[in-house]
Structure formats: C-alpha cells, structure tokens
Amino acid sequence: MNGFWIAPADIADKQNCYFRARRTFRIDAVPNTVILKIAAESVYRLWFNGKLVCFGPARGTRSCNFYDSVDVARYLQPGRNVIAVLVQCMNIPTFIAFPHQPGLWIVLENILATDANWQVLSNDEWQEDVEIYTLQVGFMEHRDLRQEPIGWQICEDDATWEKATILGKTDAMNHKRLLPRPIPMLKQTTHLPQYIPSAGYVTNNPTVDPKEIALSISYQQYTHAHTLKDDCQSQLTTGSDITIEPSPDGQDIAIVFDFADEFIGYAQLELTCQSGVIVDFAHDEELEDGWVKAARHHYRTADRYITRNGQQTLGNTINDRGFRYVMIVLRQLTKPVVLHRMTVNDCRYPFETLGTFTCDNTQLNRIWDVCTNTLSTCTTDTFLDCPWRERSFWVNDLVVENLVSLQAFGDPKINAHCLRLAMCNARDDGWIPGVCPDTGEDNLVLVATNLMLVIMLADYYQYTGDERLVNELLPQMIDVLHLFDAYTNDKGLIVAPDTFWNFLDWSYELNGTSLNGKCTSLLNWLYCYALNTAGKLAAITPPASQASDLSQLASDFAERIDAHFWADDKLCYADWLDDHGNPSEASSQLTHALAILSGSVPEHRKQYCVDALDRNDLLEPELYLHHFVFQAIQQVGQTDPIYQRILKHWGAMVQTGTTTLWEAFVHRQGKEAYDDAGSLCHGFAACPINYFQTGILGISPTKPGFDTFEIQPIPHSLSHASGTIPTPHGLIHMCWQSINKQTLNIQITIPNGTRGYCQKQWYEPGEHRIEYTVSQQTESEVLI
CATH class of the missing domain: 2.60.120.260 (Galactose-binding domain-like)
Structure with missing residues (x-):
C-alpha cells in the first residue's frame, strides 16, 4: 500500500x-x-x-x-x-x-x-x-x-x-x-519550574501588531509585586493552582518561571480563564533585572496566544523552543484567571549516560557534568549548536560533538546519521554547506568544514570500528578535498573562494578580524591534516593506492606553507599573507596546533610549533577550537597547559553556577558575545570530555572500534580518578589512586572483545591491578 x-x-x-x-x-x-x-x-x-x-x-x-x-x-x-x-x-x-x-x-x-x-x-x-x-x-x-x-x-x-x-x-x-x-x-520528560524569580505588573500595551510582540515584551516597564511572586513561588513550583486577580488599574501581569536548567521542548501552561485574554510567552537563558528580554540583536523569542473560555493549555504547539526561563504576560485580563500548572515537556535524543568521570577535584567533576548535560541538551534529531537561538545542525560543530559524544554516551547512531546528513546536503557543485539544511546562500559554505568532515569520519571510525560508513562516505569526502585543486594561488596555496565563509574559530571575529578573502596558514595546515587523515582511511578502502597520493600532496603543501608563512622574527607561522604576499603580524596557537596535527610540519619547525601552543603572545582560540589545541598539546606530551586551561576557562565558567556550557568565554563571555545574543548552551564547547577520558583516565583506542586500547593516565595534582568508558564491546571500568608523584595503583575491568596495553604489557578481558609508573610512556610502535 x-x-x-x-x-x-x-x-x-x-x-x-x-x-x-x-x-x-x-x-x-x-x-x-x-x-x-x-x-x-x-x-x-x-x-x-x-x-x-x-x-x-x-x-x-x-x-x-x-x-x-x-x-x-x-x-x-x-x-x-x-x-x-x-x-x-x-x-x-x-x-x-x-x-x-x-x-x-x-x-x-x-x-x-x-x-x-x-x-x-x-x-x-x-x-x-x-x-x-x-x-x-x-x-x-x-x-x-x-x-x-x-x-x-x-x-x-x-x-x-x-x-x-x-x-x-x-x-x-x-x-x-x-x-x-x-x-x-525523542525522549520526553516533564519538569516543573523550580523558582519564580519575578512577578509583577506591566504598562498596559497589548501590542496588536504581531510583528512587535518581542520588542514590546522587552521594553515595557515592569514593577515587581513581591506578594504575587511569593504566592506564585509557593503554588506554581509544586504544580498547585493559583488564582490571579486582574490588577486594579488594568495593568498587565507578568510572571517569570525558572526551570533551573536549559531545556528544549514545549512550555505548557494549563489555565482556566475568560475568552480573549492575550498571553505572551517569552523564552531566554538569562534574565535582565529579573525579567526576560525577548528581543536580542535580530532575534525575537516570543509567542502569543489568545484564550477561549474555560480550561485550556497554552504554549508552543508544534515547533520546539529552547530556554531556561519562560515569562508569561497576561493582557486584557478583566476577570480572575486560574493558573493550574506550568511545565516544560523536554524532548531530546535518548542518550544513556554510559561514560562517567569523577576525581578528588570537585571543580573538574562539575565541568564533566556540565559538559555532558550540554551535549544532551544540544542533541535532538541532530546535534544542535544551541537550543535557544538556532537549534541548527552546524556541521563544523560536529568536529567536537562527534568525538566527545561517543566518549560520553557511546551511541553511534546519531553520529552516523549526522555524517550522512551532511554529505546528503551537498550542493550541485559538490561543496558541503556549513549548516544542514542550508538556505542556498554561498556564505553558508564554511570552507574549513569541508576539510573537517574527513577528520570527523576518522574519529567516528576509531571509536566505532564502523568500516561500512567509511566505505560509504570516504569517496565523496575525497572528492570534496579535490575541489580545493581549483582554488590555489600563484604560490600553490589554498585560498578560500571570496563568496564562501572562511570561518574556523570565533577568536578571530570576537577580536575584530575576518579571515574572508585571506590566504591563511590555518586553512592550508587544515588541508594537510585532512589529506593525511583521508590517506589513512583510504588505506582500508579501495583503491588503497590513493592513500600515498593524498599523503604526498600533503607533504608538498607543507613545504609551500613553510616557505611562505614562516616568520623568522617571531619564530612562528603567520596566520595569513598580506596583500604583498608577506607573513602577517598576527599569529595564533591554533595555526600551530593544526600544523602538528597535520603530521606534515617540517622537522626543524616542530619544537617551535610545540612552544607556540602555549605562547601568550599568540592568539588563543575560543572554547570551540581549544579542541584542536588540546589534542596537539596532548600529542606532544606536554599536558599541563590543558589541565590549567580547563580550570581557567571551563572552571571559571561553571563557578558562575551555569548548568550548561557557553558559546564563548575566552574573549567574550555569555550573552555579551555576538551582539548580546551569545548562547549559554553550546555543544561545541565540550572538548574537556576528551581530555578527562584520554588524559586523566588515560584510556584511548589504538585500533578502530576499541579492538585494542592504551592505558596511560595523567594524574596532574589529583590523588584519584575513576570512570567508565563506553566501547562497542561494553564498558571499561577504570580507577586509579596516587601512591606518590610517580606511582599510581590502577584497577581496571576490561570487557570481552578488547584488550589494553600498559607499560609494555597486554591485559586481556577481566579485572586487573596495575602498579603504574607515571613517567613511563607507551611505546606507540607496539600499538600500530
């Protein structure tokens, strides 16, 4: 049928x-x-x-x-x-x-x-x-x-x-x-508000024009009514009825509901009232002077409902909303209204929290919890950038969310779906738009995203062993890499098309710099990284011969990058070339992280690149692409800067009391970023998960699908740490305690189907106790 x-x-x-x-x-x-x-x-x-x-x-x-x-x-x-x-x-x-x-x-x-x-x-x-x-x-x-x-x-x-x-x-x-x-x-759960931060009266202005509702909500005059607030607090946070009387002078009535966490779904108000009452809903992640501001930048986060007579439910009907706070404004109220219950029906991907982490530093534990909560809140039918502002699948965000969600939740279905969805959204010219679906404009093609795709696929393969998806998507991803052949300048370097968005990390834009129209070392090193990654994946897919071709192309590009971007006076790579082809004054930690991760940086530049990862005179990335900087630092074995930066940025963020990660914190913080419209729940900021699991706990897959893994914990100043690591074979249970600065006692349970490598010894499935010497490094050649 x-x-x-x-x-x-x-x-x-x-x-x-x-x-x-x-x-x-x-x-x-x-x-x-x-x-x-x-x-x-x-x-x-x-x-x-x-x-x-x-x-x-x-x-x-x-x-x-x-x-x-x-x-x-x-x-x-x-x-x-x-x-x-x-x-x-x-x-x-x-x-x-x-x-x-x-x-x-x-x-x-x-x-x-x-x-x-x-x-x-x-x-x-x-x-x-x-x-x-x-x-x-x-x-x-x-x-x-x-x-x-x-x-x-x-x-x-x-x-x-x-x-x-x-x-x-x-x-x-x-x-x-x-x-x-x-x-x-999606999994659905229902939640009551936890607090009523404000309740009061509003200048009577129902705003008939439906295109000015959010502005009206944001710029009306509000007067706090503390008795009303206390009554609402005692009744509405417990799901009990409360009767709201019309104000004597005909003013509108506003009530703010705090759900104490970010949710994505449906705000639902059950009430009994007369016909014709206007009820405006405004949604946001923070308050200004105790009230919700529904008009930020060009965003207008408000809905309007007009009641019929009797009992009914108001709230977003069919399209979800993201918020921590909901403010209702009752307008044209001439008779009492009974508010029965305000709830949020939260709707998100049904992750099971399989990955865990705990240690003796409560701040790190809090960071882990906030990271995993953010990832969960930012996942519905795809990974989302944020619940409140956009609810969009920005493909570049997946370079972080793909890896850390596998580490935190171990559910590859949503990852595979998002990778397929991104490739399915290819334009007629072959380029992959930065957002899926896109609206067709050239400026939604993020050039760097087209290079990150194969890196995402490699991360996915390493954690899942899903060779079928590699065979399915890699040929198209390699075709995307070949699109760059048409965009080399007279120096043989990649230059992004002017009509595309040459975006990598918000640290540039938040400091007044756009990379559009520039020939950058960042894009060229990322191209080398993508080529070498594709070459490694190509070795397992026919024809395997293209692997060496891709690696050779990366090597050739690395020589050209070194020749044109190296700045002898600064002992680092410049971020871009000026109009005369000379290295710019600007340089960044991210440039050198990409150089290291590419695997193609010239031998005589390696130590300079390592030093550059923590140089204070070079631009530090925003939360997002600390992901690459942390990976590069970890790869070269100098991990203390990762630990310190996690405490500095993520630690300071969670000390604000936030339950979710912010879009920006390094160069701007919270809403003040992005013209008063910064997101306070952004999944691409969750990169500490990777270091907690692969660094502090020390568990990393060394063959695809965790067929083998290494055990190499890094204790820093901690006395103990423990956690679970999801794998296709089941959970690895890892626990270590510090005996002294150089020795740890490890207890580990290895599931059937995999085995671990630690200090030149293999450990089969089962429970093991290991006395671990911190200074001893894993011999990588044994693991290849």
Missing part, C-alpha cells in the same frame, strides 16, 4: 502554513502490531482516537525527507477509529527545513494510506503574517484558541472540511527522496 503526499488545495506557496488532516476507518479486531509510517513537510503531531501518539519527523535536507515508523496498536480499538494530524510548514528555507511545499504522507500497515479520501482543513487558528522568531527557526507562533475546531481529533467538530488534494508527480515534494528515520524517537 503506497501513500500519496496530500494537502489542502491552493496552499503550495502559503508561508507559515498550518493545516489539519484526518480519516475515519473501521477494523474488526486490533492486531498485536500495527506500524504507521508518517512524514510531513515540515513537522506534524499525530493523534489516534483523540490521544496524542507522537510528533516529528527527523529533519531532512534540500533533497530528502524522513518518515517515522510507530507501532500504534495500543491506540486502536475494534470498530470506528479516527486518525488526525496537525501539520505545520514555514514554507521558507530555514536552518531546520528546506520545504518545497506543505504536505503529509501516511501509510497505516494493511489498513489505509493518504489519498483523496482524507479530509483536510486549512488554518484559521494561527496567524500567518507574523514576526520571525529567529532567522534560523522561522516564524513565531501566534495562535487564537477561539478558532480551534473543538473535538476535531475525534470528528466531533462542526467545521467545514474538504477533500485532500493529491500532490502529483510533478510537484516539488515528490522530487525529494523519502527515507526511513535512522535514529530513535
């Missing part, structure tokens, strides 16, 4: 489009299993017989969509059944969807599929010409619940429905591939 894509007539070009679809059917008996497949452009909510079943789908790209498969047997009943769906489509390109037109596709196993017999109803409930919530997400939600056809999920409404229109083979929708969802459905 094949389903058709369906929609109401004449909505193909409608922006911010909502529609409903439903179908009644009868069955004699309910089978044990009934699989429903469902896809939508772009998001849906599904009900059976009035009960909410699920929502989705996983985001796609410009060329593919995904369908969800759900067993719905427990929602069915003998006799009459009703399937009902709400669909929403921004119908503009965003960083979450690249829609061709709104549509719905369903196949209910052996029972029915979407066709012309379905009923559909165009929207009257959501205002369509509204403000952009953020450019990356799309429109705000402006919903009038008085227009909802009550009982529509069970066919009890009296609204006028029409027959569905089948989208034909020539419609754009049918030119996208439709693929099965390769990752689990």
Whole structure:
C-alpha cells in the first residue's frame, strides 16, 4: 500500500502554513502490531482516537525527507477509529527545513494510506503574517484558541472540511527522496519550574501588531509585586493552582518561571480563564533585572496566544523552543484567571549516560557534568549548536560533538546519521554547506568544514570500528578535498573562494578580524591534516593506492606553507599573507596546533610549533577550537597547559553556577558575545570530555572500534580518578589512586572483545591491578 503526499488545495506557496488532516476507518479486531509510517513537510503531531501518539519527523535536507515508523496498536480499538494530524510548514528555507511545499504522507500497515479520501482543513487558528522568531527557526507562533475546531481529533467538530488534494508527480515534494528515520524517537520528560524569580505588573500595551510582540515584551516597564511572586513561588513550583486577580488599574501581569536548567521542548501552561485574554510567552537563558528580554540583536523569542473560555493549555504547539526561563504576560485580563500548572515537556535524543568521570577535584567533576548535560541538551534529531537561538545542525560543530559524544554516551547512531546528513546536503557543485539544511546562500559554505568532515569520519571510525560508513562516505569526502585543486594561488596555496565563509574559530571575529578573502596558514595546515587523515582511511578502502597520493600532496603543501608563512622574527607561522604576499603580524596557537596535527610540519619547525601552543603572545582560540589545541598539546606530551586551561576557562565558567556550557568565554563571555545574543548552551564547547577520558583516565583506542586500547593516565595534582568508558564491546571500568608523584595503583575491568596495553604489557578481558609508573610512556610502535 503506497501513500500519496496530500494537502489542502491552493496552499503550495502559503508561508507559515498550518493545516489539519484526518480519516475515519473501521477494523474488526486490533492486531498485536500495527506500524504507521508518517512524514510531513515540515513537522506534524499525530493523534489516534483523540490521544496524542507522537510528533516529528527527523529533519531532512534540500533533497530528502524522513518518515517515522510507530507501532500504534495500543491506540486502536475494534470498530470506528479516527486518525488526525496537525501539520505545520514555514514554507521558507530555514536552518531546520528546506520545504518545497506543505504536505503529509501516511501509510497505516494493511489498513489505509493518504489519498483523496482524507479530509483536510486549512488554518484559521494561527496567524500567518507574523514576526520571525529567529532567522534560523522561522516564524513565531501566534495562535487564537477561539478558532480551534473543538473535538476535531475525534470528528466531533462542526467545521467545514474538504477533500485532500493529491500532490502529483510533478510537484516539488515528490522530487525529494523519502527515507526511513535512522535514529530513535525523542525522549520526553516533564519538569516543573523550580523558582519564580519575578512577578509583577506591566504598562498596559497589548501590542496588536504581531510583528512587535518581542520588542514590546522587552521594553515595557515592569514593577515587581513581591506578594504575587511569593504566592506564585509557593503554588506554581509544586504544580498547585493559583488564582490571579486582574490588577486594579488594568495593568498587565507578568510572571517569570525558572526551570533551573536549559531545556528544549514545549512550555505548557494549563489555565482556566475568560475568552480573549492575550498571553505572551517569552523564552531566554538569562534574565535582565529579573525579567526576560525577548528581543536580542535580530532575534525575537516570543509567542502569543489568545484564550477561549474555560480550561485550556497554552504554549508552543508544534515547533520546539529552547530556554531556561519562560515569562508569561497576561493582557486584557478583566476577570480572575486560574493558573493550574506550568511545565516544560523536554524532548531530546535518548542518550544513556554510559561514560562517567569523577576525581578528588570537585571543580573538574562539575565541568564533566556540565559538559555532558550540554551535549544532551544540544542533541535532538541532530546535534544542535544551541537550543535557544538556532537549534541548527552546524556541521563544523560536529568536529567536537562527534568525538566527545561517543566518549560520553557511546551511541553511534546519531553520529552516523549526522555524517550522512551532511554529505546528503551537498550542493550541485559538490561543496558541503556549513549548516544542514542550508538556505542556498554561498556564505553558508564554511570552507574549513569541508576539510573537517574527513577528520570527523576518522574519529567516528576509531571509536566505532564502523568500516561500512567509511566505505560509504570516504569517496565523496575525497572528492570534496579535490575541489580545493581549483582554488590555489600563484604560490600553490589554498585560498578560500571570496563568496564562501572562511570561518574556523570565533577568536578571530570576537577580536575584530575576518579571515574572508585571506590566504591563511590555518586553512592550508587544515588541508594537510585532512589529506593525511583521508590517506589513512583510504588505506582500508579501495583503491588503497590513493592513500600515498593524498599523503604526498600533503607533504608538498607543507613545504609551500613553510616557505611562505614562516616568520623568522617571531619564530612562528603567520596566520595569513598580506596583500604583498608577506607573513602577517598576527599569529595564533591554533595555526600551530593544526600544523602538528597535520603530521606534515617540517622537522626543524616542530619544537617551535610545540612552544607556540602555549605562547601568550599568540592568539588563543575560543572554547570551540581549544579542541584542536588540546589534542596537539596532548600529542606532544606536554599536558599541563590543558589541565590549567580547563580550570581557567571551563572552571571559571561553571563557578558562575551555569548548568550548561557557553558559546564563548575566552574573549567574550555569555550573552555579551555576538551582539548580546551569545548562547549559554553550546555543544561545541565540550572538548574537556576528551581530555578527562584520554588524559586523566588515560584510556584511548589504538585500533578502530576499541579492538585494542592504551592505558596511560595523567594524574596532574589529583590523588584519584575513576570512570567508565563506553566501547562497542561494553564498558571499561577504570580507577586509579596516587601512591606518590610517580606511582599510581590502577584497577581496571576490561570487557570481552578488547584488550589494553600498559607499560609494555597486554591485559586481556577481566579485572586487573596495575602498579603504574607515571613517567613511563607507551611505546606507540607496539600499538600500530
């Protein structure tokens, strides 16, 4: 049974489009299993017989969509059944969807599929010409619940429905591939607010114009009402009812809810009130003077709802929101309103926290917890940059998130999906956009991201042993590397196309520097790193002969980089060449980290590069690409700077009380970065996880898939550390205690299928006690 894509007539070009679809059917008996497949452009909510079943789908790209498969047997009943769906489509390109037109596709196993017999109803409930919530997400939600056809999920409404229109083979929708969802459905948990930081009265200004709601919320005058705040604190944080009386002088009423952590999902307010009350919701990660600021830079993080009479639930209906704080503003209130409950329905990828870390430094323990919490919060149907501002899959962020999520959670499904998704999003010219899906602009091609892809694949392979994915994606990644052949200058160096974004790390932009249009050593060293990494992977894929070609190309480039970027007066590589082809005054630690990691730096420059990794006169990276700097420092065996910087930057950050990692902390901090719009929950800042596991605990795979691993802990000033390391074979349990500065007692449990190497000795599966000499280094040649 094949389903058709369906929609109401004449909505193909409608922006911010909502529609409903439903179908009644009868069955004699309910089978044990009934699989429903469902896809939508772009998001849906599904009900059976009035009960909410699920929502989705996983985001796609410009060329593919995904369908969800759900067993719905427990929602069915003998006799009459009703399937009902709400669909929403921004119908503009965003960083979450690249829609061709709104549509719905369903196949209910052996029972029915979407066709012309379905009923559909165009929207009257959501205002369509509204403000952009953020450019990356799309429109705000402006919903009038008085227009909802009550009982529509069970066919009890009296609204006028029409027959569905089948989208034909020539419609754009049918030119996208439709693929099965390769990752689990999201995990849902419900949370009450923990605090009511503020409650009070607002200058009465309901702002009829739906394109000024966020500005109105942000710049109205608020007066604190401490009695109201205390009453809300005692009732709403426990899920108890509270009656809110209208203010005597007709002022609006604002209440701020603090959920004490960052969440991604749905803010839901259950209340009973009169018809026509306006309730504005504003979302953010921090407060200003006790209130939520919904207008930051060009972001407008607010939604509006208009109530019907009676009990109802308000809040974002179908598109998720990210926040720690939610502020509601009750407007046009003339009668008491009863607030029953405010909750967040958090929806994220169902990671199981398999990786653990603890030691005698409570600050390091806190950093680990904040890192893993951030990663979890930043993962839904893809890895996200942040929940609050964009909820976008920036592919470059994956260079950190891919590795550390495997170390923290050991679930490779989302990693493989994201790598495939990125490659599936290739442009017609072969370049991989920096965000997936992208909106088509050249400046969304991040040149460095195209080089990082093969590094991500190598990390994935080392931790999973998934050779199939390497065989699948490596040829395309090598083709991407060859695209750079067309962008060499007269010196034989790579120069990024002017129309692309030559972004590596925010340390440049936050210090007033753009690398666009520049010939940089960073990009060229990263190119060498990518070539050598691709060469190593190519050795396991046919034809293996290309491995030596790639390595030779890297060697040739390294010679040219050294010839043109080395600055004798500074004893380091310049970051770029000026207009006359001379080395710039500017240089960075990141340049030298990439040189070391490339494996192609000339022998006579190596010590200078090692020294440069911790030189204070060179630009330090932001939190993000400390990832590469830490890896380079660890590779050369001088790890104390990693330990000290983790305490300096990440340690100072967690001392603020934050539960999640910030987007910036080295050069700017928190919201002050990025024009007052810095994210306070950013997964790409989680690189300390890698050092905690491979450095302090000292466990690193030495063959793909943890077929073998090394045991080489680095204690620093700690007296003990322990943790679990997820592998494809099960958990490695590692614990060490310091006897003196040079000796550790190690207890380790090795799962079946792998074995560990420590101090020239192999350890088979089982429990082991090892007396470890800290100064003794693992002989790498034994492990190759």
